[in-house]
Amino acid sequence: MERPIELIELENQLQKKTEMEQVLLKEIERLSTKVLHAEQQRSHFLSNILNEINNPLTSILGLSKSIMHAAYDNAELVHKQANLVFEEAFDLDYQMRNIFAAAKIEAGLLSPKPGKVNLNKLVINLLNDFQFKVSKKKLNLQVELDPETPQFYCTDAALLFGILINLIGNAIEFSPIGSTISIKGQMLENEFYITIKDDGNGISDEDQLTIFERFRQLDFGPNKLHRGNGLGLSVVKEYVDVIGGSLRLESSKGRGSTFYLAIPSMEHQKEQTAESKEVIFGEEELF
């Protein structure tokens, strides 16, 4: 006996509905893992940030108190402790800058401010700030800057500084004691390229996909060895975008890492912004 057509149709509809339900269920599952992951990241970030801010601050307070109470003639001790205060404050400042930068980017308030930048000088100033860390870890810092680099290159100095402080800071942080870091800046076809190479642990192909995520640290948890809040590279990525540059990473586990940063001149963008100053627009349409 043949089944009535209506019944077959109903069955088909039911089948389709079940399939759709399956798809929806999968989607719900995917979203809930995503939410869980986000929640873990958030809680990890909060506990981490507590350490990152608290530890240096406690050290600074303790050290400065000790300096205050040091004997007047004990210059050596004061000098040593003042150095430590600077180191701790430097780290704190660096972490805070990344947090503020991330907040500013996420609020959509970051516009590039192109200006004339002396690139070689910017790199040298930055390296001077890191001098104490370099000597503490007995690193061999090889710096090679192209003398052909123009005195005035059009880019955003603050953003470029933010990019380099993170890349160089990471290279120093993740380099083993006594190893070599090489930094090379050169002009190629009117674009400035900077390469930062370290002999650290390297980053596996798999990890390379995630290191630019926010709050991501390959070394995390209560026993982590390295400082940081996991924002640095996510800030770097956005900064590179804003100055119109590009960043490439070459690395493999155990073989060190090399970051290649290309910084195009922002002269063109400067012209575009200047255009906004004109009030007469010659509009074609009004809305």
Added chain:
Amino acid sequence: MEQPEVALSTHFLFPSTLFAVAKPTIVQTVLGSCIAVCLFDARLQIGGINHYMLPYWNDQGLATPKYGNIAIPKLIDKMISLGSDPSQLVAKVFGGAHQLSDSNVYEIGKRNTEVAFDFLAERKIKILKSDTGGSRGRNIKFVTHENLVMLKYV
């Protein structure tokens, strides 16, 4: 009665940023496949605008207003923080051109436009006017306190 001529302040809106302040301002931005959503509050006579490049945040990197699903709620929040009642906001949507450099597969302009329409509908914000799609870029100026948009194709 004649109003004295006062030069309005201007702001150039970069991609991935947003702008909403109480002060009357002419905001200019250049759109290709990107979208700019202009919100306006008639009671307070204030406006705000964003400029996003991609439809959805991919859950990696920073949650910036580069993405439509971040940029639109952020702009609404900004308007609320300026004193707006979200149910009173009205919108204008521009951009979402089909760029030749875009591969057909992604249709970023189209997807960007869809996000704006879907999201504003979800928040029950009425779209007064829009000019989206096509193949030409748009240079727009938004006069925030008058809800006036001057558009020039580029």
